[in-house]
Amino acid sequence: RKIRVAVIFGGRSGEHPISCVSAGNVFEALDPGEFEVVPIGITREGRWVLADGDPTRLAIAGRVLPEVTDATGEAVALAADPTVPALRAGDGLSGVDVVFPILHGAYGEDGTVQGLLELAGIPYVGAGVLSSAVSLDKEFTKRLLAAEGVPVVPYAVLRPGMELSEGDKERLGLPVFVKPARGGSSLGITKVTDWAGLDAALAAAREVDPKVLVETAVPGVREVECGVLEGEDGGPPEASVPAEIRVVAAEHDWYDFEAKYLDDASEFDLPPNLPAEVVERVRELSLKAFTALDGAGLARVDFFVTADLEIYFNEINTMPGFTSRSMFPMMWAASGLDYPKLVTRMVRTALARGTGLR
Ligand code: ATP
Ligand code: MG
Ligand code: MG
Ligand code: MG
Incomplete structure (x- = not known):
């Protein structure tokens, strides 16, 4: 029988649309003779849906970015809506051999989904719980x-509620990059060239993560x-x-x-x-x-x-960007592994690795 691969995409972070584009390219790369794909979308609100796996709908059209919405599929599981059964580990994943969690940022690239899959005992592509986190x-x-x-590079960590000390301002110098501790796709990052702009930059970073890094700009x-x-x-x-x-x-x-x-x-x-x-x-x-x-x-x-x-x-x-024009697949193509070979290798490695401590 074919290997059943659940591709989980979208998700609760700001990188939701990038994940959708990546997923569309992964669908196209998985050989239908060898793999049966189960497309599972996660809406921005965290609702899991059996999604429309049509890759043509998961592309950037001009400046319009794709999105998983409840309308794109039938709900299979979710956290908060009382009319639908609550999410249990493995819901929507029964009979799945391996998961490709092509999710970027919080609630996807951070060990949370990986923890769910460890509990469910389903192998998955990519780093484990601690490494992801x-x-x-x-x-x-x-x-x-x-x-x-x-x-x-020199940096300072500002936990929730903390401000940058005068000593750190002197140590880091200007300009600095202010960034959310757990972000991606440059979302929430500001280059600050004058300390007068620091507060606005901290606020922007904290929209993504209450913990912020301030780094010396190279x-x-x-x-x-x-x-x-x-x-x-x-x-x-x-x-x-x-x-x-x-x-x-x-x-x-x-x-x-x-x-x-x-x-x-x-x-x-x-x-x-x-x-x-x-x-x-x-x-x-x-x-x-x-x-x-x-x-x-x-x-x-x-x-x-x-x-x-x-x-x-x-x-x-x-879980780097995985669109056909993202750097990760392009660097591997230049190293002799084209996009379909790369995706297939990652799915096979995940299957061979399995779950659990090793
Ligand atoms: P990714 O999409 O790669 O996950 P990210 O949101 O995790 O991105 P970074 O890679 O840390 O963020 O930073 C994004 C960009 O900001 C860098 O590629 C670089 O252009 C700029 N940048 C960040 N930190 C610095 C720095 N200390 N000095 C100079 N440029 C920086
Ligand atoms: Mg990053
Ligand atoms: Mg980066
Ligand atoms: Mg990233």
Whole structure:
């Protein structure tokens, strides 16, 4: 019989529409001769629906982003509506062999869905509970990787209600990037060039997460990313050819949401136009980060490179953007794994890994 794959997409974070686009591409990539796909959408409110798996409806049309709504499918489970049975682990997932939780950000990339699937005993693509939770949290990721000797830029953590001290302002200097601790797609991030703008930036970040990071902005930054895949048959993890992203449009000063998805504002060099030893070091650091964070399945690791070719780890994404034009699949395509092969490999790795402690 065919392998039944539930693709869970949408979700409660601000990255909901990006997840929908990623899912549409995954549907197209799964060979119908080998896989039976169960499309499960999660609405922004957290309602689970058996969704319409028509990939053509899950694309960005101009500047209109796709969305899972109750109307796109029949409800299979949800949390709060008293007229529909409450969500139980595994609802909508009976008979499913493996889950591809292609969810970004909170309630998806953060260990919560992974915990549900562990309880249900259903294998899933990507990192486990702890690795997902730590990797989405930019504070704990930096703490763990700094302890491994991985360079990170100076930062301060502002827990709910906390403000940036004068000492930290002096230590970090201007400009700074203010970002939600657990976010993605640059949502809630502001570059602050004058302390007068700090409060508004903190408020914007706290719309996403009450815990916020303030980081020194790397001057003249070059951005390099690298894909990591879990090894096959118990082998060591593998790093892709890295890529450099260049934001080229004058109206974008950095890699913000619009530059990522809407404006054709960015270009990339695959491989980066950097000395071979810098590129190799990025690959080594990516593998080191993946291993130190108990990575599984896949991750995309983001770095900053300074004018002096110093490398700083920026952040890791355990479920990176997976649209056909996202960096992760493009870096793997350049490394010899095209999109369908990549998706198939990840599903197979998840099945082979199973659930539980290992
Ligand atoms: P992703 O979509 O990759 O998950 P994210 O929301 O987790 O993004 P970051 O990758 O941390 O956020 O930051 C988004 C962008 O903001 C970076 O790609 C870069 O352009 C800019 N940026 C963030 N922090 C800094 C910094 N300290 N110095 C310079 N630029 C920065
Ligand atoms: Mg991120
Ligand atoms: Mg992300
Ligand atoms: Mg990033």
